[in-house]
Amino acid sequence: MSSNMQPKRKIYSALKIIIPALVFFVSIGFVGKKQEEKLCRKIIVRIENQDGNFFINEGDIMDVVTKNGQEMVVNLPFENVKLKEIEERIEQLKFVQSAQVYRDLSGYMMIDAMQAKPIARIFNPGGKDYYISDRGEIIPVSDRFTARVMVLSGSFFKPYLNKNMLLDDAGRDLFNFIKFIEKDRFWSAQFAQLEVDKRGMIKIYPQVTKQLIEFGNTFEYANKLSKLKIFYDKILPDRGWNRYDRVNLQFKDQIICE
Known part of the structure; x- marks a missing residue:
């Protein structure tokens, strides 16, 4: 047997030991990595x-x-x-x-x-206040944070305080009106409070001027708001911002100022 064969056999024998060992450790590492990937990191x-x-x-x-x-x-x-x-x-x-x-x-x-995004706050004299969300949900107020949103008051809301939504027939119409105001930059800046009686008749208290706005129900509210915009743009600058105490928008094609 040649002297060259002897080292080759030793190398071969060493490889027979080393390779399985490497495969074993690589396998352990692979399994460990797989296990780690299954954990919530x-x-x-x-x-x-x-x-x-x-x-x-x-x-x-x-x-x-x-x-x-x-x-x-x-x-x-x-x-x-x-x-x-x-x-x-x-x-x-x-x-x-x-x-x-x-x-x-x-x-x-x-x-x-x-x-949930609040768009208005229901003032409840008999107990805790609530918010109305942008999906019509009625949710409690928070001890941590107060949203700067329009205030709602009146007997209309009492039956809804124990419900999750303001989305039956009458409630849906009012919710759509409130959401329209909240999304409109001009009107959301103008209105501080809506007072709504049990029939759904609305009185609006503005942020700046002193006029009480007798709005009526939500029927054709866009037309009523158009009339009110005329009052703000044409009448008040001409007659004085605090000359009138009351503005009535309930009658078609009329603005009654007192």
Whole structure:
């Protein structure tokens, strides 16, 4: 046997030991990485629709996810995390309109929460006030934050305070009117309060001028607002901003000033 064959056999024998060992360690590393990819590595919370209204924050949602710190979620295998159940719990928060909870490709738990947006506040002399959201939902006020929105008062709202929505026939018409005002930059700046009686008849208290506006019901409200715009643009500058105490828009094609 040649002297060259001896080193080759030793190399071959060494490789027979080293290669399986390398395969073993690579396999362990691969399995470990796969296991790590299955873990919840981080929770990312994104809150939408705030627009300067901060009724909920990341801490509120994390308290729901972890049940006030009682349950560990980070570093837990995703197969042990009930994403749908967490989503449903988040949606129970009074200022959350909707939520989506899902896992992304990085192993993060992603939470997208849509905050309810208040557009008016119901003044309730007999108890707690409420907000009306931009979807017609009636939601409680917050101890943490107060939204700067138009005030609503009057006996019309009393039957709705124990309901979740202002969206039956009469309520829907009024909600559409309130939403129209909230979206219009001019009218939202003009109106401080709507007082609505049980028949749905509206009195408007302006922000700046002192006139009480007898608006009537919401029927053809766009035409009534057009008449009121004429009052602001033509009559008040000519006659004086505080000359009239009352403006009545209830009659077709008329503006009655007293």
